[in-house]
Each structure stands twice: as structure tokens, then as C-alpha cells.
Amino acid sequence: MEWIETTGKDLDEAKELALEHLGVEESEIEFEVLDEGRSSFLGFGRKSARIRARLRPSFPNPKRERKPRKPRQQSAGTTSSLSPVSNSEASSDKIEKPRAERPRTERPKESKKVESEENAAPRAEREEVSRVELANAAQEFLAGLMHEFGLSGEVTVTHLDDESMELEINGEGLGSLVGPRGSVLTAVQEVTRSVVQTRAGEGAGRVGVDIAGYRQKRREALEKFARDQAAKVRETGEELVFEEMSAPDRKIIHDTVAEIAEVATRSEGDEPHRYVVMFREGPMSQESDDDGATARVDS
CATH class of the missing domain: 3.30.300.20 (K homology (KH) domain)
Incomplete structure (x- = not known):
């Protein structure tokens, strides 16, 4: 019997899928665990359990090649396997043969690594x-x-x-x-x-x-900081280079300074080391900043 592979959220579910596919009881099947699976916090990043299974092999009583039975002419040297078959042995043969040829529901031999049609429905619902x-x-x-x-x-x-x-x-x-x-x-x-x-x-x-309320407090603090620094830039005419900031923080600086006359900002550097430069503007033009704000820059 060929092995099949099944997957489930845990080993029990993987075994149930194997039993359903083969159409037998658990006592008539053997399993090998390929991956016990694992879970993570709140099920995020969960890894499925995976097994392979097949019908448990049944081994009939070994039979040697026999000559046509001649019970009344059996020689003294004949081995026990050539002796007339007893009722109990005949009964045993009748039991073993159906197990070896057990009828079962045939299903397409699809890989159980792929979700069944029944399991695909919940995905559509999600x-x-x-x-x-x-x-x-x-x-x-x-x-x-x-x-x-x-x-x-x-x-x-x-x-x-x-x-x-x-x-x-x-x-x-x-x-x-x-x-x-x-x-x-x-x-x-x-x-x-x-x-x-x-x-x-x-x-x-x-x-x-x-x-x-951290983000609101952070916004208020950055807006005050931007206005204070803009006043210095307008007074001295010197550029100010700020420390590295996240994109949301840079946008707050840009948006605040965009409302202040004679001062503008631009972003420089590459993520995650991008920063803001504030400067006093001369003749003005409008240019879109990479951080999503419109900043005034020198033409």
C-alpha cells in the first residue's frame, strides 16, 4: 500500500484526515510523524502537523508451492504444509484474504499537503x-x-x-x-x-x-519643537540639521513648518537614517517632499 501524506492543525487532525481518506479504522492503519507542528503566540505563524500513513500490511500464513492434493496417497516424508488442510486453517485463510483485499472507498490520490475542498471553503469565508x-x-x-x-x-x-x-x-x-x-x-x-x-x-x-495617548503627545511636542527651531532659522539664516527621525515624525515637522513664512524643510539621507533639514527660504517654489508633505524649497 502506498503512503499518503496529510496535514492538520495538530497530529490528531492529521490522523483523522488520513483515516477519512483511507476509509478504515485507526487499528488498521500505521502512521509516521513527519512534523509535529508548532504553535506561536495567539496562533500567529502557526505551523501545521504533518504525517504519512498507509494500511497496516497483513501477512497471510506463508504457503509453499503445493502439488495437487492427493490426501489418500500422501507419503510419509511430506512436510506439514502438504497435509490436508484442517477446518481451523481453512477458516483462518477465509479471514485473512478479505483483510488483504479489504474494499474501501476510492478517492483521488491527491496530495494531502494541499487543502481538501472542504477545508478550502473556510478560506473563502476568511x-x-x-x-x-x-x-x-x-x-x-x-x-x-x-x-x-x-x-x-x-x-x-x-x-x-x-x-x-x-x-x-x-x-x-x-x-x-x-x-x-x-x-x-x-x-x-x-x-x-x-x-x-x-x-x-x-x-x-x-x-x-x-x-x-503617546502619539498625540509626541505630535504636540514635535510641533512646538518645529516652531521654536523655525524662529531661530528665520532669525539667523542658518540651516539646522535634525537627528534621524521616523517617517511619521518627519511628516509632522514638514506639516508644521509649511505654515510658517520664510522657513522651509527637506528630507535627506536613506531609510532608516533619514533626517530633516530646516532652512530659511529665498524666492520660493513648491515641491513635493518624499515624506508626503509639501515643503517650500529654494528655487
Whole structure:
């Protein structure tokens, strides 16, 4: 009997698929585990279990080549295998033959590495998950992440439409989820978006995550900083080169300075080491900045 391979979320499911494919009981089949599978946090990045299976081989009583039976003329030297067959042996043969030729439901010999048609239906359904369900999935992920960090708090959806969703975490001692200059928060947001995208495919849209109002406080601080530095540039005429910033932070600087007369900004460098340069402008023209803001630059 040829081996078949099946996969499932765990070993039990993989075995059930093998039994269903072969149409027999578990006692009549033998398995080999190819991959026990593994799970990860909240099922994200889960690896399926994989086995191979076949009907357990049945071995009838060994039979030697026999001459036509002549029971009444059997010689004294004849081996026991040539003796008349007893009723019990005949019964045994009748039992063994059906096992060797056991009828079973034949199915296409497709590789079980590929999902069956029955399992393909849930995938189609996942592609049509509602925006509310996607937001709930993001909430559950963030709640589980907080639990893993040993933190307590509340995750709420602050905005949801067909193109974007915003979530916020509030609680005590959440600094470890923010990190220096929001670096950990940025990573948390990207992973949350990946979780949503896994459920929604290309329809994930924009996913934003904030923690204890950090992003709003960061925006207010950067806007004040930009205005203060713009005043110095306008007074001295000297260019100011800022430290490396993330794209969202650079955009806040560009947008703030765009409203201040006689001062402009531009971005220089390559990611992730891109930074903002602020300068006093002369005769002006408009040019689109790479960070999505319109900045005034020297012509």
C-alpha cells in the first residue's frame, strides 16, 4: 500500500484526515510523524502537523508451492504444509484474504499537503471577514500581547471605517510597549497590522495603534519643537540639521513648518537614517517632499 501524506492543525487532525481518506479504522492503519507542528503566540505563524500513513500490511500464513492434493496417497516424508488442510486453517485463510483485499472507498490520490475542498471553503469565508471582526481580532491580539508582557490595561477601538482602524491601549506602566521614541510602539503597530492582514488579505487597510495617548503627545511636542527651531532659522539664516527621525515624525515637522513664512524643510539621507533639514527660504517654489508633505524649497 502506498503512503499518503496529510496535514492538520495538530497530529490528531492529521490522523483523522488520513483515516477519512483511507476509509478504515485507526487499528488498521500505521502512521509516521513527519512534523509535529508548532504553535506561536495567539496562533500567529502557526505551523501545521504533518504525517504519512498507509494500511497496516497483513501477512497471510506463508504457503509453499503445493502439488495437487492427493490426501489418500500422501507419503510419509511430506512436510506439514502438504497435509490436508484442517477446518481451523481453512477458516483462518477465509479471514485473512478479505483483510488483504479489504474494499474501501476510492478517492483521488491527491496530495494531502494541499487543502481538501472542504477545508478550502473556510478560506473563502476568511476573505470576507467584516471590518468589525477584523477590529476584534486586533483587539484580542493586543490584549494577548499585554498579557505576555505582564501588563494590565484596556484596548479600545477609537476609529473604524472601510479604509482604516485606530486602536488605543490605556493602563499603568505601559512604557515598555512604547520604547525609546516610540520604537516598540511602531513595531507593535506593524505586527498588529500583519495579524489583521492575515485575516483580511489585501483588504486590511491602515491600522494605527496608540498607547496612553503617546502619539498625540509626541505630535504636540514635535510641533512646538518645529516652531521654536523655525524662529531661530528665520532669525539667523542658518540651516539646522535634525537627528534621524521616523517617517511619521518627519511628516509632522514638514506639516508644521509649511505654515510658517520664510522657513522651509527637506528630507535627506536613506531609510532608516533619514533626517530633516530646516532652512530659511529665498524666492520660493513648491515641491513635493518624499515624506508626503509639501515643503517650500529654494528655487
